[in-house]
Structures are given as structure tokens and as C-alpha cells.
Amino acid sequence: xxxxxxxxxxxxxxxxxxxxxxxxxxxxxxxxxxxxxxxxxxxxxxxxxxxxxxxxxxxxxxxxxxxxxxxxxxxxxxxxxxxxxxxxxxxxxxxxxxxxxxxxxxxxxxxxxxxxxxxxxxxxxxxxxxxxxxxxxxxxxxxxxxxxxxxxxxxxxxxxxxxxxxxxxxxxxxxxxx
Amino acid sequence: xxxxxxxxxxxxxxxxxxxxxxxxxxxxxxxxxxxxxxxxxxxxxxxxxxxxxxxxxxxxxxxxxxxxxxxxxxxxxxxxxxxxxxxxxxxxxxxxxxxxxxxxxxxxxxxxxxxxxxxxxxxxxxxxxxxxxxxxxxxxxxxxxxxxxxxxxxxxxxxxxxxxxxxxxxxxxxxxxxxxxxxxxxxxxxxxxxxxxxxxxxxxxxxxxxxxxxxxxxxxxxxxxxxxxxxxxxxxxxxxxxxxxxxxxxxxxxxxxxxxxxxxxxxxxxxxxxxxxxxxxxxxxxxxxxxxxxxxxxxxxxxxxxxxxxxxxxxxxxxxxxxxxxxxxxxxxxxxxxxxxxxxxxxxxxxxxxxxxxxxxxxxxxxxxxxxxxxxxxxxxxxxxxxxxxxxxxxxxxxxxxxxxxxxxxxxxxxxxxxxxxxxxxxxxxxxxxxxxxxxxxxxxxxxxxxxxxxxxxxxxxxxxxxxxxxxxxxxxxxxxxxxxxxxxxxxxxxxxxxxxxxxxxxxxxxxxxxxxxxxxxxxxxxxxxxxxxxxxxxxxxxxxxxxxxxxxxxxxxxxxxxxxxxxxxxxxxxxxxxxxxxxxxxxxxxxxxxxxxxxxxxxxxxxxxxxxxxxxxxxxxxxxxxxxxxxxxxxxxxxxxxxxxxxxxxxxxxxxxxxxxxxxxxxxxxxxxxxxxxxxxxxxxxxxxxxxxxxxxxxxxxxxxxxxxxxxxxxxxxxxxxxxxxxxxxxxxxxxxxxxxxxxxxxxxxxxxxxxxxxxxxxx
Numbered sequence: 001x002x003x004x005x006x007x008x009x010x011x012x013x014x015x016x017x018x019x020x021x022x023x024x025x026x027x028x029x030x031x032x033x034x035x036x037x038x039x040x041x042x043x044x045x046x047x048x049x050x051x052x053x054x055x056x057x058x059x060x061x062x063x064x065x066x067x068x069x070x071x072x073x074x075x076x077x078x079x080x081x082x083x084x085x086x087x088x089x090x091x092x093x094x095x096x097x098x099x100x101x102x103x104x105x106x107x108x109x110x111x112x113x114x115x116x117x118x119x120x121x122x123x124x125x126x127x128x129x130x131x132x133x134x135x136x137x138x139x140x141x142x143x144x145x146x147x148x149x150x151x152x153x154x155x156x157x158x159x160x161x162x163x164x165x166x167x168x169x170x171x172x173x174x175x176x177x178x
Numbered sequence: 179x180x181x182x183x184x185x186x187x188x189x190x191x192x193x194x195x196x197x198x199x200x201x202x203x204x205x206x207x208x209x210x211x212x213x214x215x216x217x218x219x220x221x222x223x224x225x226x227x228x229x230x231x232x233x234x235x236x237x238x239x240x241x242x243x244x245x246x247x248x249x250x251x252x253x254x255x256x257x258x259x260x261x262x263x264x265x266x267x268x269x270x271x272x273x274x275x276x277x278x279x280x281x282x283x284x285x286x287x288x289x290x291x292x293x294x295x296x297x298x299x300x301x302x303x304x305x306x307x308x309x310x311x312x313x314x315x316x317x318x319x320x321x322x323x324x325x326x327x328x329x330x331x332x333x334x335x336x337x338x339x340x341x342x343x344x345x346x347x348x349x350x351x352x353x354x355x356x357x358x359x360x361x362x363x364x365x366x367x368x369x370x371x372x373x374x375x376x377x378x379x380x381x382x383x384x385x386x387x388x389x390x391x392x393x394x395x396x397x398x399x400x401x402x403x404x405x406x407x408x409x410x411x412x413x414x415x416x417x418x419x420x421x422x423x424x425x426x427x428x429x430x431x432x433x434x435x436x437x438x439x440x441x442x443x444x445x446x447x448x449x450x451x452x453x454x455x456x457x458x459x460x461x462x463x464x465x466x467x468x469x470x471x472x473x474x475x476x477x478x479x480x481x482x483x484x485x486x487x488x489x490x491x492x493x494x495x496x497x498x499x500x501x502x503x504x505x506x507x508x509x510x511x512x513x514x515x516x517x518x519x520x521x522x523x524x525x526x527x528x529x530x531x532x533x534x535x536x537x538x539x540x541x542x543x544x545x546x547x548x549x550x551x552x553x554x555x556x557x558x559x560x561x562x563x564x565x566x567x568x569x570x571x572x573x574x575x576x577x578x579x580x581x582x583x584x585x586x587x588x589x590x591x592x593x594x595x596x597x598x599x600x601x602x603x604x605x606x607x608x609x610x611x612x613x614x615x616x617x618x619x620x621x622x623x624x625x626x627x628x629x630x631x632x633x634x635x636x637x638x639x640x641x642x643x644x645x646x647x648x649x650x651x652x653x654x655x656x657x658x659x660x661x662x663x664x665x666x667x668x669x670x671x672x673x674x675x676x677x678x679x680x681x682x683x684x685x686x687x688x689x690x691x692x693x694x695x696x697x698x699x700x701x702x703x704x705x706x707x708x709x710x711x712x713x714x715x716x717x718x719x720x721x722x723x724x725x726x727x728x729x730x731x732x733x734x735x736x737x738x739x740x741x742x743x744x745x746x747x748x749x750x751x752x753x754x755x756x757x758x759x760x761x762x763x764x765x766x767x768x769x770x771x772x773x774x775x776x777x778x779x780x781x782x783x784x785x786x787x788x789x790x791x792x793x794x795x796x797x798x799x800x801x802x803x804x805x806x807x808x809x810x811x812x813x814x815x816x817x818x819x820x821x822x823x824x825x826x827x828x829x830x831x832x833x834x835x836x837x838x839x840x841x842x843x844x845x846x847x848x849x850x851x852x853x854x855x856x857x858x859x860x861x862x863x864x865x866x867x868x869x870x871x872x873x874x875x876x877x878x879x880x881x882x883x884x885x886x887x888x889x890x891x892x893x894x895x896x897x898x899x900x901x902x903x904x905x906x907x908x909x910x911x912x913x914x915x916x917x918x919x920x921x922x923x924x925x926x927x928x929x930x931x932x933x934x935x936x937x938x939x940x941x942x943x
Contacts, residue, residue: 024665024666024667025644025645025665025667025668027644029915029916029917031915031917040915040917040918041915041916041917042915042916042917042920044644044916047580056291062572062578062581065578065579065580065581066578109920110920112920113580114633115579115580115583115633116583116633116634116635117580117583117584117635120916120920122916122917122920122921123917124917143288146282146283146284146285146288147664147665147666149652149653149664149665151644151645151647151648151649153644153647153648155915158904158912160902160904161648162647162648162649162901163648163649164648164649164650164651164652164653165652166652167283167285168285
């Protein structure tokens, strides 16, 4: 069996604080706006889980409730979303090149924290063409919370489909129905 | 929509699908017997064991070590002789050989840093050190430790009605809760170099033996909590002299512990309806600096409780007030370090009092003398009369609104656990939902009585829809063993709380539900209920067959997605030829016309029959919409044979609508339909879930109104947890996505800019 090298970070805090709770969930609701050729949607996280996942040392805990439009943390949230919520899709505008695929690059348009402890992140991504096959990766928060389960409701031409993502199954192939 | 003449009424024959969703639970529930009846009440042979404890504890603040000697008197009220006894050794999950870490599923991706790996491999010398177990003559008893369970072998069987006393001497190193986690342990405050101990599951505790499980000796793996027999406790706790102790039960020796001034405050608090500070922040801060080396012993007694826990620290501020429940006063208390302020001094004790009062209304009167909330960073954990709760403001004393609600919620929830499972003592090791789910439900009721429109995290039906919809491979039925639940929080807390809310608001109604729920609580207070006892009692006390509800909501992962798929519109045929032929003529005139017809009118100047009057015969010349004498005679005959009431009904202009509903999600639910009429008024129809009892996938229902309906809407009050609202309306109305709502509400200007614009407008600029 070949040995694999596994690179990890060394300079995090000595031993990160234990942080245990039982509320592991995140939901996404994404629709394709054919007029504007955009994917638009909302990701909903438990606020402190997202803070913990973006900064495992815990220094962001409590910060996201105080975000405003100028907060530097917004860029960190956007980067995190783009790392952990990806839509990989057929995007060939030329029918002679059917195998071209693209990866979504979401823009974080805004966030709203709710008093029930969740944060809603509003995102969009310009997608001039959206074709099958589509692969969706949604592993947000799973690295910190192995019990995490994420759900995505994808809306395309008024049809809804809900997909579940688990630690061992965080990337799913999905077929658009005409 | 189709506007049709209904010439006669026909009844569609019902299909003959096999009954599944409404099948009774008989095969799923245990057979009723003399211990537990089919009505859900304890039977005439119901019994439960008793375990009384006398303990002497010493907390070493220098070594963070707890030493204890306990004498257990165990009474066998069962009809069975017991050859051995089983005790729980929860601390052994911190033993080096514990299986708790071994059974964690891991992937390399879980370890992003050296610290992650170090944390994984972190070890401290935890677990019980059992020094000796002896009978009351001092003779060693034979025992065997199997991880978190310990069997004591008896020299001779403990016969029904007999009791046995024995003594255990033990110690363990208290875990650093901030480092290794856990429901109890200590927190070290580096700034003043003091410890705050929240101590629980700290002594060998008797397992439950009963008619359901025999010995409930399933290993403690960390998630499925506890099952414990009731008993009486006498506990002396020796701690540093400047520590303040909070514990299950009533302290017996405040006179020797508190200062004269503190005792006066304590007496004042017992009569006060608002919090009175017994140990002030100044006194706590002075103790933080002095660090006494002497010790004091606090003595507690607690009667008919299932466990004992305590907290100890020189950092504690302490306040209290009374709350009257029934005909007695409960002393509600909070213990917190200065780091908990200003939140804790303002809210904690008031929340405790409100929770005790509100839960007593919906369940049973709180039956213990005290209820305590102890500040404990991050966690929320419950024990009889005492719980450990998070909610810590920033170092500068500020806190966000979310932190405030988080603290409120956790205190209400954990204090609420005094009822589930401390009083209504279900088996947590087997069924998490029986305490967490029922408690979260009453927590919701309690929150709503604390503040109007309290932003409860769980309870309202629509809040569970995201969890329940779609692929169900990642979720479990509620009726799943505590250790095997996927999505623990939603499964064991949120879904059962939502289900009970739906029963209360929609299926049973508040009056029936509240009576049945209270009956369950009264029947099983200070006893050991099972799911079947709950299911059966709710039906027994209400005369509502809920088997379909338990089956769908508790035994499956189906979700609610009921769609309004078709609407047909009818009017009654009055048989009056003047009206009906005119109506038919009007309908014919309104028919769509093929494009060739008008073009032919202009292109063909004259047809043959228009030129030749010999072409048109009877058929061509007759006017089918003309009313003749025969029509009138027929109608006269019809009128003669029809009662005046029927004629009046036929001529009342009734509008009939046949609505078709399809069940896409699997869960059957009542149909709540709102009709909106042409004049803007509305009417709500409530159809019980039993409409699905024969046809489980597709049903139809006819509604009769006096005026036309312009819109129908299913589940207009969001009370059924329907996961797709887009198929609930006629004409179809798409529910805006959260993103669309956000964009609609997104303002380009802040409220002050808007105010400036408004002022400009009013000035006429």
C-alpha cells in the first residue's frame, strides 16, 4: 500500500476548545434565474457553527451577529461558501464542445442573522448556460462537525428537488429536468 | 377551471387500497399487562425500585479531584429475586480504555491541524478509581466492572420486598470541561486563577431494573443519557471554606456556613417575589483573591429524586426568589461568576421562576423545594433541582441579542428538564425524544409566555419543514435508539416538539390536547414511562385515535407534502328551461371559434342554403335554445314533484367546487383550506386527517358556497409542516424564495436617509 503524505496546519492554538452541541444542520435553497442567467439562493447555517468552521480557534464566535456591509468577515464568509458549496455544471455555449464544465463562483450579496441562532447568507453567481451533468458539493461545516447534515433544495423551471449531503456523501450528481 | 352543469350527482366508488397509514399500532407496541395498562396508565402491579444514598464527598481544589464514600440502600420492589445488582460508572467514559472515542467515525479530513490530532489523542487519568466495595459489616463484596457498568454479585439473591445496604469508596480526577468536554467538570479562570466546578454523574449510581428492560445496563457511550431509580439522598460535601455550593436538595446547615448577613438575605429571598442577592459580587470577588485553605462541609438532603449533582466555586454570586406553585413556595436560585453578568443577575432567577410556574401549569406541580440555575460556559445540562447553563457576555459586559435569547432558551430548557425526565422519569438511554422532545415542546409554550412572539428555535410546524423534506437517507425516525439517531437535534428535540405542537394546534385542539398531556404527566410523575404509555394515554384521555399520527410522525421519516392538484367548479341545474337554455346559449356564444369561421363569413358572400330555401330542413331551422310549451310543461311537472325547500336550494345560485388533493410526502395530515371569495371575504375549512383513511394518495372533497371562489389555499396558517407550499394554491401561487424576499426587502438607504427623504417630501421639495 503506498504511503500518502498528508499536510496539515501546525500553528493553530495548542488544543482547540471543545465545542459540542447537537444542532448540526445547514440548508440551501438555490434557484436558476433563466432571465438573468444567474443562480440565486440562500444558505442557512447555525451562526456559531459557521463562525467556528471559518475560524476553528473560535476567535470569530459572536462576531457574525454584528456584521455590517463593511465588515471584513463578509469576504471570509464568501470564500468559505465558495470552498464548501460548489456547483459544477456543463456550460458549453458551443454545441461542438459538450464536455466543457464550469465551477460556480458565488458572490455574497448579504447576510442576515436571526434571533433563533441562524445566519442566512444570500448569494448569486452568473451562469450563462446551465447544462447537465451537474455535480453539487456541499460539505460546509462538516470538517468541524462530523455529524453535520446539509440539505439543498434546487429549483429549476418551477420544479423543486431536495438533496441531502453527509460527511461521507458530500458530493452529489444531479440531473436537471426539462 | 371548468364550469359545468351538474345534471345529477354521482358518487365515485372508493378504491380498495390496503390500509397502512391508519393501521393500528398494535403490532408495534408492547402488549399491555398488569404493570402497564392498555390505557397508558400504570397497572395494578406496577412497581419501581428504590435507591437511597448517603454520601461523604471531598473536593480537592488543588488537585481537581473528588473523593467519595457512599452507602447505597437498594430496595427490591419487583416480584423477582435479584442475584446481582448493576451500577453505572459514567466517569469511565474518560478511562483510557473507553469505547467512546473508539466508536467515533473518522476521516483524515477531520484533522486539519496538529491541534486536532493532539486533541484526538489527548488523555488524562480519568475514570473511577474504585477503592473498595463492602457490605455493612465491612466485608468485601465481589464485583466486576464492564466499562461503564459494574455488577455487584450478592451472596444470596435479594428477594422481593427486601433491601440491601453496601458501601463504595471511590475517587476520580475531575475533567477539564473546556478541554475534554463533557456534561460536567471544571472550568479554570486564568485571570483570577480560580476554578468553577459543575459536578455530576460523579458517583456509582444504581441502574434501573423494571418490567420493561430488566436491568437497563446498556453501556454509556456519551450520547444516550441516563436512567435512574428514585431515592433519598443525604450528602455532605467538603470544599474550600470560601466556596459557595449549589446542590440537589435543601442545605441542612446554612447556619454554620453562611455569614449572618448572608443568612438574613437568604431568609428575605425565601419570601421575595423578585431576586434577592445572597452572596454579592463584591463578596465573590473578595473570595477570588483570598483563596481560603481551610474547608467547610455543606450538608444536603433530597427526597424522591433520581440523581444528585452539585456546583462549587469561590467565584459564585448567588441570588434567589420564591415562586409559588400550588400551595407551596419553591425557592428559585442562580449561582454565577461575575463573568456571567450583567445577563445573569438580571434574568437567570426570573427565568427559573417563570419556567417552574409555566411547566407546572401544563404538566404537574413542581414537587421539589428548590430549582437552581448554575452558570457554566457553553453547555446546558440538567440534573434534579439543578442545571448548568451557558450564556456568557463579552469580557466588556456587552452581549448580542442572539446571546441573550440563547441564554434565555437554554435556562428555560434545562430548568424544564426538572419535569422531563427528572419527575416524569423516562429511559433516556433508550429514547432521547421522551425527555428532550417533550421538554422542547413545553419550552416553546414557556418561551411564548415569557415574551410575545419570542423567537423560539423550535416548535412551530413550518420550522421543521427544511429538515423533513427531500432525501430521507440522512435522517431517522423519532423512534430510534438514542445512540443511533442521525441529526440528533432535529430528530429528538425539534421533530417531536413540532409533532406535539401540531397535535395541540391542529389535530386535537388545545383543550383536548392539554388535558391528555397533563394526564400523561400526572399518571407518570415520579414513575418510569415508556413511549407506549405516552401514546396510549394521549388517546385514552382524548378519544382521538392518534395511531396514524404516531405511526407517521414517530415511526417513519415521511414528510408532509400535500398538494391541491385540481379544482372543478359546478353550478346546480335548476331544471328551469328559461334559465338553463339561456345559460347554454350563453356558453355556446362564449365558445372559442376556429379562425376559418369568421374568415369564411367575409370570404363567402352566399352559401347554397342561403340562396336556396329548399335546403334547410327541420334540423337546420330549429332553435335549440328556444323554450317551448313542452319544456314549460316538463318543468311544471318537475316543480310539482319537488319540495319547496329543494326548489329553493336549486335556485339559490350555489357554487360547488370539487377539490383534489394528492399526498406526495407520505404523511397524512388534516386538510386546512382557505377559500377567498369574489367579494374578498374568506372561509376556512378544516378536514380531519381521516379523509385519507381509505385512499392514502389522492382524495377529493366538494365544497358548496353562496358565491364564486377566486382562490383556494391549502395550509394557510403554516400548521402542518408542509414542505412544498408551491403546490398548495389555486390559482397557482409560487412561494417566493428566501433570496427573492431578501432582494425585495433590501433597502438602498438606511432608516435615517429614508426619514430625510420623507421630510423633504413633506416640505414640498
